[in-house]
Amino acid sequence: MSRSLNRGNSQPRWLFSFVVVVIFFLSVLPLGRLAATGISSALQGGARELLSDPAVWQAVYDTLTTSFLGMIAAVILGGGFALLLTLFDVRGKTALGFLFMLPTMIPPQVTALSWIGMTGPSSALLKAIGMAPPLGSPQPLYSIGGIALLYGVQNAPLVFLSLRAGLLALPRDGVEAARLSGASSWQVLKDIILPLSLPGFVAGAAIAFVSCVGNFGIPAILGIPASIYTLPTLIYTKFAAFGPGTFADVSLLSGLIAILSVIGLTVEERVLRGRDYRVIGLSGQVAMFRLGNWRLVGEFVLWLAIFVTLVMPLTALVASSLAPAYGVPLTPATATLDAYREVLFRQAITRTAFFNSIFLSLATALGLLVVTVLTGYYLVRSKSRLAPVLSALAEIPYALPGIVLAVALILVFAAPISIIGISIYGTIWIILLAYFSSFFAVSLKPVVSAFRQLDPSLEEAARLSGAGFGRRLTDIVVPLVAPAAGASVILVFLIACNELTVSAILWSAGTQTLGVAIYNLDDSGSFNLAAALSVLVVIMVIAMMLVLELMAKRLPKGVVPWRS
Amino acid sequence: MAKLILNRLSKAFETGGRPAVNDVSLEVRDGGFLALLGPSGCGKTTVLRMIAGFEQPTDGSILLGDRVLADAGEMVAPEHRNMAMVFQSYALWPHMSVADNVGYPLKVRGVTGERRTSKIREALAAVRLEDYADRRPADLSGGQRQRVALARCLVTEPDVVLLDEPLANLDRHLRQEMEETFREFHARSGATMIYVTHDQAEAMALATDVAVMSEGRLLQVASPQEIYARPEGRLVGGLVGQGAILTWPAASVNERLLDWATLQQLLSLSHGTDCADILVRPQDVEIGVEGMPATVTSVLFEGERYSLKLTLGDDQVLRAFSRRPVKVGDAVSVVIRSAWRL
Numbered sequence: 001m002s003r004s005l006n007r008g009n010s011q012p013r014w015l016f017s018f019v020v021v022v023i024f025f026l027s028v029l030p031l032g033r034l035a036a037t038g039i040s041s042a043l044q045g046g047a048r049e050l051l052s053d054p055a056v057w058q059a060v061y062d063t064l065t066t067s068f069l070g071m072i073a074a075v076i077l078g079g080g081f082a083l084l085l086t087l088f089d090v091r092g093k094t095a096l097g098f099l100f101m102l103p104t105m106i107p108p109q110v111t112a113l114s115w116i117g118m119t120g121p122s123s124a125l126l127k128a129i130g131m132a133p134p135l136g137s138p139q140p141l142y143s144i145g146g147i148a149l150l151y152g153v154q155n156a157p158l159v160f161l162s163l164r165a166g167l168l169a170l171p172r173d174g175v176e177a178a179r180l181s182g183a184s185s186w187q188v189l190k191d192i193i194l195p196l197s198l199p200g201f202v203a204g205a206a207i208a209f210v211s212c213v214g215n216f217g218i219p220a221i222l223g224i225p226a227s228i229y230t231l232p233t234l235i236y237t238k239f240a241a242f243g244p245g246t247f248a249d250v251s252l253l254s255g256l257i258a259i260l261s262v263i264g265l266t267v268e269e270r271v272l273r274g275r276d277y278r279v280i281g282l283s284g285q286v287a288m289f290r291l292g293n294w295r296l297v298g299e300f301v302l303w304l305a306i307f308v309t310l311v312m313p314l315t316a317l318v319a320s321s322l323a324p325a326y327g328v329p330l331t332p333a334t335a336t337l338d339a340y341r342e343v344l345f346r347q348a349i350t351r352t353a354f355f356n357s358i359f360l361s362l363a364t365a366l367g368l369l370v371v372t373v374l375t376g377y378y379l380v381r382s383k384s385r386l387a388p389v390l391s392a393l394a395e396i397p398y399a400l401p402g403i404v405l406a407v408a409l410i411l412v413f414a415a416p417i418s419i420i421g422i423s424i425y426g427t428i429w430i431i432l433l434a435y436f437s438s439f440f441a442v443s444l445k446p447v448v449s450a451f452r453q454l455d456p457s458l459e460e461a462a463r464l465s466g467a468g469f470g471r472r473l474t475d476i477v478v479p480l481v482a483p484a485a486g487a488s489v490i491l492v493f494l495i496a497c498n499e500l501t502v503s504a505i506l507w508s509a510g511t512q513t514l515g516v517a518i519y520n521l522d523d524s525g526s527f528n529l530a531a532a533l534s535v536l537v538v539i540m541v542i543a544m545m546l547v548l549e550l551m552a553k554r555l556p557k558g559v560v561p562w563r564s
Numbered sequence: 565m566a567k568l569i570l571n572r573l574s575k576a577f578e579t580g581g582r583p584a585v586n587d588v589s590l591e592v593r594d595g596g597f598l599a600l601l602g603p604s605g606c607g608k609t610t611v612l613r614m615i616a617g618f619e620q621p622t623d624g625s626i627l628l629g630d631r632v633l634a635d636a637g638e639m640v641a642p643e644h645r646n647m648a649m650v651f652q653s654y655a656l657w658p659h660m661s662v663a664d665n666v667g668y669p670l671k672v673r674g675v676t677g678e679r680r681t682s683k684i685r686e687a688l689a690a691v692r693l694e695d696y697a698d699r700r701p702a703d704l705s706g707g708q709r710q711r712v713a714l715a716r717c718l719v720t721e722p723d724v725v726l727l728d729e730p731l732a733n734l735d736r737h738l739r740q741e742m743e744e745t746f747r748e749f750h751a752r753s754g755a756t757m758i759y760v761t762h763d764q765a766e767a768m769a770l771a772t773d774v775a776v777m778s779e780g781r782l783l784q785v786a787s788p789q790e791i792y793a794r795p796e797g798r799l800v801g802g803l804v805g806q807g808a809i810l811t812w813p814a815a816s817v818n819e820r821l822l823d824w825a826t827l828q829q830l831l832s833l834s835h836g837t838d839c840a841d842i843l844v845r846p847q848d849v850e851i852g853v854e855g856m857p858a859t860v861t862s863v864l865f866e867g868e869r870y871s872l873k874l875t876l877g878d879d880q881v882l883r884a885f886s887r888r889p890v891k892v893g894d895a896v897s898v899v900i901r902s903a904w905r906l
Contacts, residue, residue, distance in 0.1 A: 465669035
């Protein structure tokens with residue numbers, strides 16, 4: 001009989017090394033390198049030069065203003081939706097919730113394009129209904145306010161989710177007790193519910209702020225034409241005008257973004273400390289308050305908000321994609337599918353982009369799954385004190401804005417890899433690596449929730465049956481976490497396919513992704529082609545979200561990000 | 565097959581505090597049925613998990629015959645121990661049919677084809693579940709799931725079968741039925757069985773030996789009859805069977821089984837003698853015309869008799885049975901026919 005040094009743990013010894021190596025390469029190495037470059041260039045006086053550049057301070061100012069205003073817009077929109085949908089007896093909650101969550105999954109540059117198509121003098125939609133402003137009048141969205149508004153729309157779902165999770169975990173009996181003490185609905189709302197849901201509000205606001213700070217797609221499309229630069233777009237332009245000091249500058253700038261993000265994330269972590277709301281969430285809870293005669297009004301307001309923030313921009317996007325050329329009025333006679341033919345069949349660049357994005361997303365989703373099943377297994381089963389540390393390290397790359405990670409990877413891989421002497425900079429592989437790093441946490445989360453739900457005795461029974469680690473994994477563990485693993489694959493594919501920030505920095509000729517293709521088409525003035533490509537992307541997003549929605553019943557709580 | 569030996573077994577968890585298992589030595593004879601009895605948190609489940617190999621002892625060793633299964637330095641992985649276990653949650657794999665669940669240990673051992681099918685059929689027949697082979701565990705009732713888990717143990721002829729509070733999730737009716745199944749299973753398989761429970765009635769009914777644990781320590785190991793008649797110490801006396809523990813001036817006598825005459829005699833020369841704990845079973849308390857005065861403080865009708873709580877003159881509580889009805893507050897006289905010095 002074989003005797004082993006196995007300390008009663010169910011895992012083979014190589015698993016720990018595997019997890020450590022994975023987390024080192026995906027998280028510690030790039031971020032450590034970024035920090036090292038940032039600190040060393042700051043010490044060498046690079047910081048003084050950079051910080052004396054007024055353009056940098058303008059970018060910091062604009063980043064903070066747009067993010068702060070965007071956060072307020074997100075809190076108003078997302079908070080209002082969460083309160084109305086969770087606490088009151090409005091009808092069609094599932095549909096409203098799903099539609100409200102859509103913007104967060106639509107790539108930001110597509111959101112920006114669709115809003116441009118809805119406003120301004122060249123709007124195909126406004127022209128078609130004869131309401132376009134006169135030619136030559138400015139596009140109102142090319143402004144601080146425009147960027148902030150779109151930040152708000154894009155990130156309102158984050159506030160919605162955070163607040164809703166808090167509201168669902170509210171003690172029902174506490175509310176009922178207040179009712180019995182004679183409090184009116186309004187008093188209960190004011191004295192009990194709002195104070196208790198404050199952490200959800202604050203956490204949602206903080207996370208929306210972080211997301212605004214790191215957003216690239218919206219300020220790239222709305223800001224650059226008006227010479228408004230936020231920190232991510234400033235980094236992008238620094239790369240575009242590549243010079244000797246570029247690496248030092250961008251590492252300092254992404255350090256700034258990282259610091260702003262860490263402040264926001266710390267606020268979030270503080271207010272949510274000790275509240276594992278996903279576990280307590282009571283599903284299928286009935287509404288606490290009846291709106292009575294006001295119900296119709298409430299429902300009208302909710303649907304109006306969906307109409308303005310989602311239906312109208314997307315209609316405008318479709319209209320722009322059907323217009324024969326930018327600025328030509330759209331009528332039934334002029335409508336054409338030329339743009340679709342062009343992006344799907346004629347343009348080599350868009351076809352390459354389709355191919356690249358699908359390849360990258362599939363490779364990321366499936367490759368990461370193998371890594372996360374093993375890592376998740378270790379993180380949940382290990383009794384080691386290192387496990388929480390490793391788990392936190394795995395989370396960081398996704399929590400930080402994508403642009404920070406992209407810069408970090410460039411720093412690591414700009415020179416050829418030391419031992420093998422091959423350079424992956426400028427190839428598709430550096431994007432793949434960046435995706436692995438960025439979406440590691442996205443892929444890990446559903447798998448970890450599934451492992452946590454798995455009764456350990458199921459595996460212990462298999463051990464006593466004589467099954468070794470590999471055998472248990474294939475026969476017992478993987479089949480049981482399969483639904484969550486499926487969700488993880490779809491989620492990563494969805495997010496990777498729509499990604500722009502990382503690939504905008506890392507792409508080169510032949511390795512452009514869908515996000516980059518849309519941005520470049522718009523940048524070169526082919527607005528209708530950009531719109532057509534965006535419509536295709538939105539259709540894909542909605543289709544995959546629907547698949548996840550249908551799977552949601554079989555998944556552990558918290559796996560599908562827009563359901564709580 | 566061979567004897568299972570726990571040799572000065574200890575387990576301390578990293579969280580600190582007192583050790584979960586503290587210096588437990590125990591021998592289970594080949595083919596024996598040992599019940600590990602104790603209140604929750606006494607360490608009995610940790611002992612079981614160490615025998616299975618899910619936890620490693622921090623001190624001491626576990627031997628099966630002359631083969632060392634585990635000590636503080638090394639241990640044989642559970643998959644190489646040839647043991648089987650019925651878990652409290654049954655631990656049936658929801659994605660496999662009943663037959664696949666039962667046959668999995670065979671599959672892992674490379675048993676295939678007709679031999680596997682016939683072994684599975686035999687095991688399912690032993691728990692009377694032949695007709696359920698193609699069902700999923702989710703379609704079965706609690707008792708049926710329990711029997712599937714048992715069949716899974718049966719199928720490989722393990723050296724040791726471990727049962728972790730297997731009846732805790734069943735209703736009373738099913739418990740009796742399952743107790744019968746376990747006894748049958750033990751007789752048929754001849755395997756050494758270790759049964760963890762906090763229910764003393766269950767332990768007494770099933771086991772050939774009962775080991776009582778408390779706060780990580782082993783208090784007493786004996787046959788059910790022995791442990792009922794001659795418990796060692798307050799904890800075992802309180803845990804096994806019904807009974808009341810009284811403080812009596814009995815420290816000076818050598819005998820442990822005391823009759824009414826001795827008890828009365830001790831009471832009369834009480835001054836200057838040290839007190840000891842004595843266990844009085846309710847069937848040994850007679851209510852009659854003579855004896856010590858007592859007051860009835862509670863009456864519970866149990867069908868065949870009344871179960872009483874009595875308070876003695878010095879506020880000590882005694883349990884007794886009565887065939888005829890009495891009322892709370894009645895003054896009675898009691899004779900203690902026999903008591904056991906703990």
